[in-house]
Amino acid sequence: MNDFNISALITPREKPATPLRVAVLGGGSFGTAMANLAARNGCETCMWIRDEKAAQDMQQSKRNKRYLPDFQLEETLQFSSKLEDVVPNRDIILVAIPSHSYRDVLKQIAPMISGQAIVSLTKGIEAETFCLMSDIIQQELPEVPFGVLSGPNLAKEIVANMPAGTVIASTSEALRNAVQTALHSALFRVFASSDVHGVELGGALKNIYAIAMGMGAAYNVGENTRSMLLTRALAEMSRFAVTLGANPLTFLGLSGVGDLFATCSSPLSRNYQIGYALGQGKNLEEAIAALGQTAEGINTIRQVSAQSRLLNVYMPITNALYEVIFEGKPPLGIALSLMQNGHRSDVEFVLPHEQV
Numbered sequence: 001m002n003d004f005n006i007s008a009l010i011t012p013r014e015k016p017a018t019p020l021r022v023a024v025l026g027g028g029s030f031g032t033a034m035a036n037l038a039a040r041n042g043c044e045t046c047m048w049i050r051d052e053k054a055a056q057d058m059q060q061s062k063r064n065k066r067y068l069p070d071f072q073l074e075e076t077l078q079f080s081s082k083l084e085d086v087v088p089n090r091d092i093i094l095v096a097i098p099s100h101s102y103r104d105v106l107k108q109i110a111p112m113i114s115g116q117a118i119v120s121l122t123k124g125i126e127a128e129t130f131c132l133m134s135d136i137i138q139q140e141l142p143e144v145p146f147g148v149l150s151g152p153n154l155a156k157e158i159v160a161n162m163p164a165g166t167v168i169a170s171t172s173e174a175l176r177n178a179v180q181t182a183l184h185s186a187l188f189r190v191f192a193s194s195d196v197h198g199v200e201l202g203g204a205l206k207n208i209y210a211i212a213m214g215m216g217a218a219y220n221v222g223e224n225t226r227s228m229l230l231t232r233a234l235a236e237m238s239r240f241a242v243t244l245g246a247n248p249l250t251f252l253g254l255s256g257v258g259d260l261f262a263t264c265s266s267p268l269s270r271n272y273q274i275g276y277a278l279g280q281g282k283n284l285e286e287a288i289a290a291l292g293q294t295a296e297g298i299n300t301i302r303q304v305s306a307q308s309r310l311l312n313v314y315m316p317i318t319n320a321l322y323e324v325i326f327e328g329k330p331p332l333g334i335a336l337s338l339m340q341n342g343h344r345s346d347v348e349f350v351l352p353h354e355q356v
């Protein structure tokens with residue numbers, strides 16, 4: 001480790017002649033982690049926190065005491081509880097608001113949008129409508145350039161300066177470049193994609209399987225079982241996404257298998273924690289209350305289970321979780337019945353199921 005100088009990697013870059021102006025909406029752990037990277041990269045960065053007291057405290061202390069209490073943030077990072085101070089005159093707006101409130105916040109900022117690009121950081125699906133966040137952006141802010149950022153990005157590891165990579169997906173090359181300029185560093189690599197729905201679905205769907213893997217951990221399942229579950233999860237999520245028009249190869253990337261692996265392996269994942277609590281015998285309300293943060297996967301299971309029936313897509317793991325969590329079926333009995341599902345293809349893009 002002698003020749004490895006981490007402080008050289010995290011030293012703030014010199015301010016560019018015309019720094020990018022970045023807004024981050026949402027004061028949770030991931031929004032804060034991305035805002036901190038942008039500020040360190042020399043972007044003029046301001047976070048919108050809905051609670052005035054919290055915003056004032058963060059402005060003064062440069063700490064997010066509720067969500068990331070152990071980390072000192074960049075001195076240049078600004079905070080405000082007033083959207084009108086944060087949204088106008090920005091180049092990029094990163095939106096890290098949970099899916100249940102995403103549309104509401106976009107409606108609030110719509111009158112303030114002129115030339116800004118919108119980038120979603122949210123890994124969820126809107127309840128009832130089955131809209132992804134990029135769909136909501138297009139509905140509420142038509143004509144606005146947009147993208148989604150998704151990858152194996154546990155917020156606490158990023159603020160602890162552990163190296164990570166992510167994906168910016170957009171059909172706009174200019175937007176992809178701007179987001180790379182704002183966030184890319186020696187500790188955070190930002191790869192590019194044009195498959196917006198594929199990248200976004202990877203981020204949303206993997207939360208389902210993180211819950212399953214958390215439950216599996218509570219039941220002390222072995223490595224073979226974990227590997228089978230993770231790989232069949234990848235098969236299931238790519239099958240579903242392809243039905244919705246995504247490119248299956250996207251699931252080989254950071255936003256697919258990368259994020260699935262990170263979230264399904266880490267107790268830092270809130271979805272994994274929910275699954276672990278359920279596996280220990282807590283009920284859903286108790287598990288959510290104990291977490292106290294966003295775990296998108298519970299709503300995603302509901303949405304995807306319903307949608308898979310509508311679209312007739314085979315999603316045995318998601319539907320099994322639905323039965324356990326929402327219909328009170330016994331987890332071990334359901335797991336056993338999953339194992340009795342009969343002969344299937346390993347990789348259906350190689351050997352179609354009909355030919356097995």
Ligand SMILES: NC(=O)C1=CN([C@@H]2O[C@H](COP(=O)(O)OP(=O)(O)OC[C@H]3O[C@@H](n4cnc5c(N)ncnc54)[C@H](OP(=O)(O)O)[C@@H]3O)[C@@H](O)[C@H]2O)C=CC1
Pocket residue numbers: 026027028029030031032050051067096097098099101104105121122123124153154155156292293294295296
């Ligand atoms: N944490 C992580 O490691 C990662 C998270 N993500 C995704 O980012 C998204 C946000 O997650 P994260 O930042 O971790 O979430 P958190 O649970 O840490 O925080 C959510 C934030 O959103 C705010 N919020 C909730 N509802 C509203 C609303 N109606 N109006 C304004 N603000 C609101 C909360 O404010 P308040 O505190 O006042 O309730 C809080 O600041 C999620 O979709 C998640 O999947 C993506 C990658 C990594």
Ligand SMILES: O=C(CO)COP(=O)(O)O
Pocket residue numbers: 123151152153154155207210259262263268269270271272294295296
């Ligand atoms: O998406 C994440 C890591 O990439 C974070 O997952 P959780 O929302 O489960 O914490």
